[in-house]
Amino acid sequence: MSQATETSAAMVDAAQVAAQSRGYWKTVWLRLRGDKVTIACFVVLALIVLSAVLADWLAPADPYKTSMLKRLKPIGTEGFPLGTDELGRDMLSRLLHGGRLSLFMGIVPVVYALVIGGALGLVAGFLGGRVNMLIMRTIDVLYAFPSVLLAVAISGSLGAGVTNAIVSLTVVFVPPIARVTESVTTQVRSLDFVDAARASGAGTFTIIRVHVLSNVLGPVFIYATSLISVSIILAAGLSFLGLGTEPPHPEWGLMLNTLRQSIYVSPWVAALPGVMIFFTSLSFNLMSDGLRSAMDVRL
Amino acid sequence: MTAYILRRLLYVLPIALGVTVLVFSLVHLAPGDPLNAVVAPDAPKEVVEQLKRDYGFDKPLPVQYFIWLGRTLTGDLGTSVATGRSVTEALRAAVPNTLVLAAGASLLGFTLGCLFGGIAGYYQGTWIDKLSTAIAITGVSIPHYWLGIVLVIVFAVELNTLPAMGMGPGGSSAWAWDIEHMKHLVLPVVTLSVIPMGIVTRTMRAAMAEILSQEFVQTLRAKGLRSYQVLAHVVKNAAPTVLAVLGLQLGYLMGGSILVETVFSWPGTGFLLNDAIFRRDIPLLQGTILVLAMFFVVLNLMVDILQSAIDPRMART
Amino acid sequence: MSAVVNGARAGGTPLLSVQDLRKYFPVTGGVLNRQLATVQAVDDVSFEVERGETLGIVGESGCGKSTTARLLLALITPDAGRIRYGGKEVGEGAGRIPLRELRRHAQMVFQDSYSSLNPRLTIEDTIAFGPIVHGTPRREARARARDILGKVGLDPNLFIRRYPHELSGGQRQRVNIARALAIQPDLLVLDEAVSALDKSVEAQVLNLLSDLKREFALTYLFISHDLNVVQYVSDRVLVMYLGKVVEVGPVDVMYREPQHPYTRALLSAMPSMDPDRRTEDAPLAGDPPSPINPPSGCRFHTRCPFAQAVCRDREPPLVADVAASGRSVACHLVTPGSGHPDAPAGPSA
Numbered sequence: 001m002s003q004a005t006e007t008s009a010a011m012v013d014a015a016q017v018a019a020q021s022r023g024y025w026k027t028v029w030l031r032l033r034g035d036k037v038t039i040a041c042f043v044v045l046a047l048i049v050l051s052a053v054l055a056d057w058l059a060p061a062d063p064y065k066t067s068m069l070k071r072l073k074p075i076g077t078e079g080f081p082l083g084t085d086e087l088g089r090d091m092l093s094r095l096l097h098g099g100r101l102s103l104f105m106g107i108v109p110v111v112y113a114l115v116i117g118g119a120l121g122l123v124a125g126f127l128g129g130r131v132n133m134l135i136m137r138t139i140d141v142l143y144a145f146p147s148v149l150l151a152v153a154i155s156g157s158l159g160a161g162v163t164n165a166i167v168s169l170t171v172v173f174v175p176p177i178a179r180v181t182e183s184v185t186t187q188v189r190s191l192d193f194v195d196a197a198r199a200s201g202a203g204t205f206t207i208i209r210v211h212v213l214s215n216v217l218g219p220v221f222i223y224a225t226s227l228i229s230v231s232i233i234l235a236a237g238l239s240f241l242g243l244g245t246e247p248p249h250p251e252w253g254l255m256l257n258t259l260r261q262s263i264y265v266s267p268w269v270a271a272l273p274g275v276m277i278f279f280t281s282l283s284f285n286l287m288s289d290g291l292r293s294a295m296d297v298r299l
Numbered sequence: 300m301t302a303y304i305l306r307r308l309l310y311v312l313p314i315a316l317g318v319t320v321l322v323f324s325l326v327h328l329a330p331g332d333p334l335n336a337v338v339a340p341d342a343p344k345e346v347v348e349q350l351k352r353d354y355g356f357d358k359p360l361p362v363q364y365f366i367w368l369g370r371t372l373t374g375d376l377g378t379s380v381a382t383g384r385s386v387t388e389a390l391r392a393a394v395p396n397t398l399v400l401a402a403g404a405s406l407l408g409f410t411l412g413c414l415f416g417g418i419a420g421y422y423q424g425t426w427i428d429k430l431s432t433a434i435a436i437t438g439v440s441i442p443h444y445w446l447g448i449v450l451v452i453v454f455a456v457e458l459n460t461l462p463a464m465g466m467g468p469g470g471s472s473a474w475a476w477d478i479e480h481m482k483h484l485v486l487p488v489v490t491l492s493v494i495p496m497g498i499v500t501r502t503m504r505a506a507m508a509e510i511l512s513q514e515f516v517q518t519l520r521a522k523g524l525r526s527y528q529v530l531a532h533v534v535k536n537a538a539p540t541v542l543a544v545l546g547l548q549l550g551y552l553m554g555g556s557i558l559v560e561t562v563f564s565w566p567g568t569g570f571l572l573n574d575a576i577f578r579r580d581i582p583l584l585q586g587t588i589l590v591l592a593m594f595f596v597v598l599n600l601m602v603d604i605l606q607s608a609i610d611p612r613m614a615r616t
Numbered sequence: 617m618s619a620v621v622n623g624a625r626a627g628g629t630p631l632l633s634v635q636d637l638r639k640y641f642p643v644t645g646g647v648l649n650r651q652l653a654t655v656q657a658v659d660d661v662s663f664e665v666e667r668g669e670t671l672g673i674v675g676e677s678g679c680g681k682s683t684t685a686r687l688l689l690a691l692i693t694p695d696a697g698r699i700r701y702g703g704k705e706v707g708e709g710a711g712r713i714p715l716r717e718l719r720r721h722a723q724m725v726f727q728d729s730y731s732s733l734n735p736r737l738t739i740e741d742t743i744a745f746g747p748i749v750h751g752t753p754r755r756e757a758r759a760r761a762r763d764i765l766g767k768v769g770l771d772p773n774l775f776i777r778r779y780p781h782e783l784s785g786g787q788r789q790r791v792n793i794a795r796a797l798a799i800q801p802d803l804l805v806l807d808e809a810v811s812a813l814d815k816s817v818e819a820q821v822l823n824l825l826s827d828l829k830r831e832f833a834l835t836y837l838f839i840s841h842d843l844n845v846v847q848y849v850s851d852r853v854l855v856m857y858l859g860k861v862v863e864v865g866p867v868d869v870m871y872r873e874p875q876h877p878y879t880r881a882l883l884s885a886m887p888s889m890d891p892d893r894r895t896e897d898a899p900l901a902g903d904p905p906s907p908i909n910p911p912s913g914c915r916f917h918t919r920c921p922f923a924q925a926v927c928r929d930r931e932p933p934l935v936a937d938v939a940a941s942g943r944s945v946a947c948h949l950v951t952p953g954s955g956h957p958d959a960p961a962g963p964s965a
Binding site for chain 2: 137142149152155157159229233236260273274286
């Protein structure tokens with residue numbers, strides 16, 4: 001076959017697929033757009049985040065203003081649509097404000113862990129050998145603790161406080177993220193295009209930046225979003241145990257704890273903060289699932 | 300097989316050692332002097348020095364670690380600074396209570412999870428599948444301590460049918476097989492079981508779906524086996540995966556029951572931990588965490604070995 | 617032990633010269649993950665590649681062909697041996713050619729056209745990557761990518777912004793070739809580069825390769841298990857068996873009258889349309905032995921119909937064949953004075 005006919009054959013071939021050329025992220029976006037549950041979760045989360053950010057303007061009352069007379073009003077009381085807590089503070093206002101700390105304490109540890117665990121996993125996976133052994137065996141030790149126990153152990157030793165809770169939750173999420181990153185990196189590293197890049201004369205850093213990161217970040221990012229759900233529950237759990245934020249600051253876990261004493265007086269108000277935790281966690285979980293199936297493009 | 304068990308043991312030893320190092324260092328994570336909790340701030344200097352020597356805090360850290368490890372290995376986990384009681388004694392009373400709770404929750408969660416997951420996997424894509432999947436995702440997304448509170452509100456506050464606190468009548472702190480203790484067990488177990496239920500459902504559904512898609516199942520069907528006979532084969536193949544999840548969950552629940560025990564004032568290890576945190580009782584915190592973590596490590600090891608006994612292919616990796 | 621191996625010498629230094637290249641992989645296992653054995657993937661392999669020629673390397677899977685290719689570009693580190701490029705040894709120091717420099721002159725095309733392209737990069741970025749690494753300005757590298765894509769028969773306007781998953785296997789392999797050519801190498805190592813393609817596409821890509829070779833004055837190291845393809849593209853052929861070179865020589869001589877029993881068996885198993893070209897030798901029976909603890913002496917003796925005691929005891933050296941110029945064989949049967957009862961009488965025997 002001559003070069004000319006061969007080339008034209010390839011071009012006919014090309015014309016057939018010319019119409020459907022689009023990038024990876026565009027494919028992901030198109031898939032997400034068709035997934036109603038994920039979109040709904042995204043909207044719910046956006047509302048929760050917005051209402052927390054805009055709590056100062058949205059809240060009908062001062063979340064710190066106590067009133068001995070208006071203690072433990074039930075849901076639907078005039079002026080207090082969601083009732084009042086054990087110190088007579090407006091529940092709706094406290095729930096809106098509480099989202100700030102709860103979301104912050106839930107999301108920040110995962111972000112920190114993504115950076116730290118991702119870096120560790122990337123290095124371990126790409127370099128392999130002894131470095132891998134050293135990093136992954138250390139990670140295994142942290143893995144030997146159930147996550148709640150590890151969080152409680154570190155937080156309990158450090159003492160109460162938002163910073164301490166974030167530190168302990170970061171330690172909890174570094175091992176799983178490092179493990180996932182390591183396994184994905186190890187897989188990617190063994191693919192021929194990494195060898196091809198090395199054969200092109202590229203250095204380790206360039207290869208990681210151009211060829212490895214682009215393939216590792218996606219799956220690791222999805223995994224991290226699925227951890228946010230757990231993190232929200234754990235962060236509120238630490239506050240529930242008195243290890244997170246301290247009164248009188250509004251935070252869903254802490255509110256759940258203080259209202260527990262009034263459970264026989266005003267049972268349903270006491271359950272409200274948990275509803276917020278539940279919906280936030282559920283939305284993150286569903287959104288992460290949606291992202292996973294949208295990004296799982298085995299092209 | 301023996302080689303595999305030996306290798307697993309050799310792999311677990313350094314991890315167990317790492318766990319002890321981590322638990323030991325918890326004391327030094329605590330802000331200020333580890334003696335702060337016992338000594339009044341205005342105590343005379345000589346008293347502080349004497350206590351330091353008594354607790355061994357004057358020695359270099361590695362020496363302190365090995366002394367502590369030596370004591371720990373002989374079963375002496377130190378003394379609670381808050382109560383003066385032996386930590387080992389406190390744990391001996393609390394661990395069985397947590398075990399009752401965790402085992403009950405594992406069994407319940409596991410049974411429900413297998414049921415939901417199995418049905419979902421078998422009837423993939425139908426509304427039953429969707430319902431099961433929804434239950435599973437709710438199970439893993441729900442803050443279980445809140446679920447506990449809600450259950451208390453419904454069954455103790457509103458309906459007044461089940462007790463809200465403790466593990467038995469009159470502040471009983473030891474398990475007994477009578478109707479009163481059983482009643483106390485219901486709410487905490489149901490609360491704690493949602494976590495394994497959600498996870499087992501997911502795992503079971505995936506395992507079921509994968510196995511059903513394999514060719515041997517089609518062969519079995521082609522051979523004219525009845526569907527329950529096919530199911531028996533499928534269950535046998537799904538067992539190792541599901542078993543691993545069950546083992547892990549029991550370990551998780553042992554360590555993760557602290558929140559539920561707090562909600563229900565269940566006199567187990569979680570309650571001890573809560574107490575230790577509240578009173579800044581570091582030896583008690585340390586001992587409890589060490590025991591729970593070791594329990595988890597050993598359980599993992601046992602699951603691995605059991606799994607490879609069922610399915611020899613696992614031993615090769 | 618490996619003196620001069622190749623006779624066909626046009627004079628001057630060869631482009632690539634490999635001496636006593638060796639790579640053993642450890643096999644670990646047991647309770648402590650100790651090393652239990654070694655896979656002798658490549659064992660004292662020596663050969664030369666002349667500027668402008670195509671050297672074909674053939675052998676069954678597991679014979680060390682691909683390992684050799686990866687060793688050449690230092691994608692894995694050899695345990696022993698020397699690689700010379702343009703007469704200069706690869707390595708750091710005076711009078712040597714640094715690895716980075718070698719990777720500007722020698723490039724590789726892999727078998728799996730899919731896994732050798734980064735799925736997240738466009739064709740343009742993939743091809744321009746090499747030149748950019750070597751310091752070409754981005755714009756220029758992009759321009760070169762377009763240019764080279766046209767050269768491999770893909771319309772740049774249609775393909776430059778595409779992702780690998782949007783391409784067919786043949787198109788992807790063209791991109792891989794373009795990527796390798798983008799940094800303007802002299803030597804192209806083609807590791808089973810056409811083996812995964814459909815026969816018709818394979819023919820197109822082979823034609824493309826021969827056109828490119830002429831246009832850019834390339835030298836090819838063509839690794840394949842397909843004897844027909846190797847015959848079609850190669851000037852010389854090198855046969856490997858269990859990590860060893862068993863025979864090497866000009867393609868026509870090798871295919872007309874193979875000397876080593878293994879080569880003969882391989883060629884007899886080769887499907888041929890021509891009934892006159894059928895050989896009488898028995899085809900190979902069984903699988904090749906494991907390269908873990910390979911057979912003693914001549915590694916082929918366990919499957920060789922002519923094996924004698926000497927084959928088990930002594931390893932045959934690769935010696936120049938006096939009858940055919942440029943050919944060397946490692947076999948006691950054809951080496952005079954080897955001790956094999958059926959060996960031709962040697963001058964010193």
